[in-house]
Amino acid sequence: MGKWNELGPNPLFLSQLSLISGTSSPRRSSGSNSATTCPDQKRKKAKNQMGDHPSIPDVDYLPGFHNHFSSEAIPGALPSGQNNPLLCPLGLYAEQISGTSFTSPRKSNLRTWLYRIKPSVTHEPFQPRLPAHGKLLSEFDASNCCATPTQLRWKPVVIPDAPTDFVDGLFTMCGAGSSYLRHGFAIHMYTANKSMDNAAFCNADGDFLIVPQEGRLWITTECGRLLVSPGEVVVLPQGFRFNVALPDGPSRGYVAEIFGTHFQLPDLGPIGANGLAAPRDFLAPKAWYDDSSCPGYTVIQKYGGELFVARQDFSPFNVVAWHGNYVPYKYDLTKFCPFNTVLMDHGDPSVNTVLTAPTDKPGVALLDFVIFPPRWLVAEHTFRPPYFHRNCMSEFMGLIHGGYEAKADFLPGGASLHSCMTPHGPDTKTFEANIAQGNEAGPHRIKDTMAFMFESCLIPRICKWALNSPSRDPDYYKCWIGLRPHFSPQSGK
Numbered sequence: 001m002g003k004w005n006e007l008g009p010n011p012l013f014l015s016q017l018s019l020i021s022g023t024s025s026p027r028r029s030s031g032s033n034s035a036t037t038c039p040d041q042k043r044k045k046a047k048n049q050m051g052d053h054p055s056i057p058d059v060d061y062l063p064g065f066h067n068h069f070s071s072e073a074i075p076g077a078l079p080s081g082q083n084n085p086l087l088c089p090l091g092l093y094a095e096q097i098s099g100t101s102f103t104s105p106r107k108s109n110l111r112t113w114l115y116r117i118k119p120s121v122t123h124e125p126f127q128p129r130l131p132a133h134g135k136l137l138s139e140f141d142a143s144n145c146c147a148t149p150t151q152l153r154w155k156p157v158v159i160p161d162a163p164t165d166f167v168d169g170l171f172t173m174c175g176a177g178s179s180y181l182r183h184g185f186a187i188h189m190y191t192a193n194k195s196m197d198n199a200a201f202c203n204a205d206g207d208f209l210i211v212p213q214e215g216r217l218w219i220t221t222e223c224g225r226l227l228v229s230p231g232e233v234v235v236l237p238q239g240f241r242f243n244v245a246l247p248d249g250p251s252r253g254y255v256a257e258i259f260g261t262h263f264q265l266p267d268l269g270p271i272g273a274n275g276l277a278a279p280r281d282f283l284a285p286k287a288w289y290d291d292s293s294c295p296g297y298t299v300i301q302k303y304g305g306e307l308f309v310a311r312q313d314f315s316p317f318n319v320v321a322w323h324g325n326y327v328p329y330k331y332d333l334t335k336f337c338p339f340n341t342v343l344m345d346h347g348d349p350s351v352n353t354v355l356t357a358p359t360d361k362p363g364v365a366l367l368d369f370v371i372f373p374p375r376w377l378v379a380e381h382t383f384r385p386p387y388f389h390r391n392c393m394s395e396f397m398g399l400i401h402g403g404y405e406a407k408a409d410f411l412p413g414g415a416s417l418h419s420c421m422t423p424h425g426p427d428t429k430t431f432e433a434n435i436a437q438g439n440e441a442g443p444h445r446i447k448d449t450m451a452f453m454f455e456s457c458l459i460p461r462i463c464k465w466a467l468n469s470p471s472r473d474p475d476y477y478k479c480w481i482g483l484r485p486h487f488s489p490q491s492g493k
């Protein structure tokens with residue numbers, strides 16, 4: 001038996017893993033900034049009162065995109081007038097986290113100053129995490145992946161019954177480039193059912209954009225805490241340590257990872273100064289800290305696609321105050337303000353870009369995050385669903401809930417990949433249904449849906465386990481086979 005079954009981890013492997021790593025019960029933080037011992041006992045009590053999953057306190061956020069924020073869990077914890085005084089207020093340590101090179105132009109420079117109880121460096125040496133995870137990649141070449149131009153679709157991956165946390169439940173689907181060379185992307189998915197125990201994850205390779213599809217994520221970061229529900233997305237920038245707890249248990253979702261750049265808001269061009277995703281709808285956490293000493297806490301670092309662990313005796317979420325513009329943030333997709341045609345023709349999907357990770361070529365994205373939200377379709381004498389097309393960019397799609405306007409059989413939690421120049425478009429059912437409506441179709445509101453696309457200028461290589469997965473739909477191509485000629489040279493139209 002292998003370490004993994006279908007696209008997820010093998011239960012036997014996971015139980016061995018938790019024995020080896022010595023983790024036991026899900027870890028929640030002490031909550032209020034005062035504990036001096038490991039908060040496991042407190043957490044277990046809270047957990048029993050709440051049933052199987054952690055309770056979520058009310059949290060509020062700082063609005064704005066890439067703003068220069070300041071946040072203090074204790075008033076006066078931020079030094080005034082300088083970043084690293086000889087003695088910081090409250091006896092804290094000053095630590096900077098850089099998201100861009102020190103010398104990046106000011107308009108793209110990202111960094112944050114963290115004021116913490118102990119500095120991050122206070123840990124034992126990193127060791128390879130054993131047994132090897134085996135299903136995460138950040139280098140994509142012919143040795144570990146396959147290339148195929150065929151249209152690919154996957155059914156929703158079953159969430160395992162065996163205890164699986166966010167890290168063990170992550171698996172790469174496809175990607176291109178290299179985290180070492182700071183250019184590329186990876187698309188992962190996750191299925192999980194339990195909170196991370198006494199552990200934080202830290203991705204040295206790139207930024208994660210997480211799209212939960214089932215189950216909320218209660219994410220503790222060094223800047224504070226975020227509750228992320230399906231329908232919202234969260235960006236965890238390169239280098240931040242975070243813990244993912246699952247208040248609803250079974251969880252599934254998608255992750256786009258980008259190497260060498262960060263997400264930004266798209267330019268709006270002729271749309272003007274407003275529209276699409278508004279900066280004020282992006283929410284960063286407020287400072288929150290956990291001063292527990294906690295023997296056996298592990299930091300799991302993804303570095304060059306491999307996982308390493310380091311032990312320390314305290315919670316890494318010990319930042320009492322911070323200021324800067326390099327922060328985790330979340331965004332509620334229902335806040336998106338879509339623009340589109342008001343007369344004819346189907347506009348290109350780029351008009352629905354929420355966030356873009358640029359390359360050095362103007363207008364060419366390493367990775368665009370595009371959504372297909374509820375909206376009115378009003379175009380006259382127009383085929384309204386997505387057109388048939390071949391795109392020089394590659395398109396990975398997922399569905400959070402509802403149906404997708406181009407595909408009758410695309411399921412929430414499923415995925416599809418149409419790579420560079422691979423033909424695709426509406427399936428036979430969608431095409432025939434729209435043609436049958438004729439030119440008289442009135443305004444139509446697309447409702448109760450949220451599909452999305454990760455679109456990249458790089459050609460993705462596909463992980464072997466994704467290609468061979470039982471979740472893959474071998475009959476996907478049949479959705480177009482029924483398209484028949486409507487050609488009628490005598491009709492004049």
Ligand SMILES: O=C(O)Cc1cc(O)ccc1O
Binds near residue numbers: 349386391395418425
């Ligand atoms: O292929 C897809 O379904 C995504 C898509 C949607 C759309 O409205 C236009 C082009 C496109 O690639």
Ligand SMILES: [Fe+2]
Binds near residue numbers: 389391418
């Ligand atoms: Fe497409």
